[in-house]
Amino acid sequence: MHDQIVDIIIREVEEVNKKLPNRVPVELRNNAPLFGTDGALDSIGLVTLLVAIEQSVEDDFDSPLTLADERAMSQKNSPYQTIGTLAKYIESLLGGSHG
Amino acid sequence: MDNPQNLLITGTRKGIGKYLVEYYIEQGFRVIGCSRSAADYELEHYQHFCLDVSNEPAVKQMFFEIRKGYGGLHVLINNAGIASMNHVLSTPMKTVHNILNTNVAGTFLFCREAAKLMQIGQYGRIVNFSTVATPLQLEGEAVYAASKAAVFSLTQILARELSQFGITVNSVGPTPVATDLIRSVPKEKIDHLLARQAIPRLGTFEDIANVIDFFIQPKSEFITGQNIYLGGVS
């Protein structure tokens, strides 16, 4: 499941990259920084990406998903720091609702 | 309409919401609605969901189905609302939670999920419901009036946060309208309230639809974060 989610994230990041001045280095896969100290995304870039990923995961897993987290805008503890942390976070949400 | 727009209204089993369903189908929209109980009517171009607007998993599931079935959403009308006439000293906390959940949390949740669909097309119109009970400081409706003040605050800030997606967020504040919502309010109280309006009469469904029409037309793209009270209340 992890790889499938990483692939979805990379696909959507590549879309966002087309519109960004600083691109996210997707070739680093799990280690690619998204948001926070080294991330290329600002908060609008981040929420736009999250909505796109949410809808993509919903389509691929045929189940509703909500990416909303208290730590979203935190520079330190955000689950959105790298592609890897985001993938793990989504996995935990899907795992939670699918038992 | 050549390309019918998709319009979602909450609280459509009865009252103002039910009228708006019929009205906007007539205007050529594809209408989706919801309420806790089933609606006792069926209409072409209308789909009903049974849910509580503050139930996140149920609401999420509905938006998932809307995205799959309709592809996107153009208009959201956050009409579902509840009130309770009571003195502060005899108002149970359960009532406070219920009113805040439906009026504030429900409105927030629908705005959040609708905006996710609307940003796909970089276009959206959201209309929330406030009330003249807030500016008129209606005694006996403290929690209700406060909940609608919160709705207006949400309206103003969401207008700013969502503007970059082509989404406008406004609110309409009806005067008393003859529905079940005000059935338990004594007649003297209503008469007293009407006397404080610039135009002292009950509001009609048409008065409300008229304001919504203005907010949701495509050319109202520069109108956002605004509230319009009916009857000349300010």
Ligand SMILES: NC(=O)c1ccc[n+]([C@@H]2O[C@H](COP(=O)([O-])OP(=O)(O)OC[C@H]3O[C@@H](n4cnc5c(N)ncnc54)[C@H](OP(=O)(O)O)[C@@H]3O)[C@@H](O)[C@H]2O)c1
């Ligand atoms: N009537 C007035 O004088 C007046 C004045 C100012 C503002 N307003 C506002 O206008 C809006 C509509 O009011 P109305 O007069 O049409 O009220 P109403 O006749 O009591 O109808 C309320 C509608 O909302 C639904 N609803 C209530 N709570 C819900 C929940 N938690 N989840 C989903 N649906 C819910 C109800 O259906 P279910 O019971 O099946 O859920 C019903 O269809 C409200 O926001 C109200 O505050 C009304």
